[in-house]
């Protein structure tokens with residue numbers, strides 16, 4: 001069975017023909033799998049996502065996809081003011097139809113999505129007046145309320161407190177494993193990638209793209225090189241098991 005939902009072949013992205021942001025990258029997203037993109041600020045993660053979505057032309061190479069792609073941006077700026085429930089219903093626009101009003105089922109799915117993120121109480125609030133973290137959760141709820149084959153999220157947890165980071169990471173995992181969709185997300189937190197990703201793309205400072213499974217790519221050596229900060233792999237013991245995570249060391253300036 002061909003379970004590939006999105007594939008890039010020698011894809012190069014950028015804004016000027018002779019200034020590629022990174023070396024050619026070939027990726028395959030499969031149903032039920034999670035891919036995490038890590039790279040320093042300005043290395044081209046968002047540009048890559050925009051190129052996958054067809055919002056930006058590649059400098060070189062191809063993107064092919066089978067099925068619907070849904071995107072959760074870092075931020076959403078609108079000229080108009082919408083209620084939170086309308087924002088989530090907008091995600092269901094394809095299901096609703098051009099001249100129809102949202103059905104009872106549309107409202108039900110939109111409210112369910114808000115409840116999954118524990119923000120049902122914000123339904124009638126104005127989106128513009130929410131905090132950055134609340135807005136980020138609404139954008140994720142909008143994606144949850146919409147059917148898709150590939151879900152792409154640009155740093156979905158940047159504005160979130162630790163409890164909501166945990167909720168969102170768990171949700172991404174269940175979306176991939178239970179709804180069998182491909183999830184691609186960018187993050188500056190190697191621990192998140194370690195916890196839920198199957199595959200990794202690292203965009204290195206010298207523009208090399210390292211791709212492959214988590215075990216091979218998410219290593220102390222690669223991450224330390226990527227961030228220029230010592231990163232240590234650690235085991236955390238919990239009652240029901242032992243978890244692997246990565247911790248950065250910021251204390252170099254204090255001396256040993």
Ligand SMILES: Nc1ncnc2c1ncn2[C@@H]1O[C@H](COP(=O)(O)OP(=O)(O)OP(=O)(O)O)[C@@H](O)[C@H]1O
Pocket residue numbers: 015021039040041042043044045046047048
């Ligand atoms: N519309 C644009 N026109 C020209 N250059 C752009 C444009 N948008 C982004 N860039 C540049 O492209 C580079 C990559 O930006 P991008 O937003 O893709 O990086 P990123 O890896 O997502 O960064 P961050 O982690 O900081 O969000 C940056 O140097 C940025 O200044």
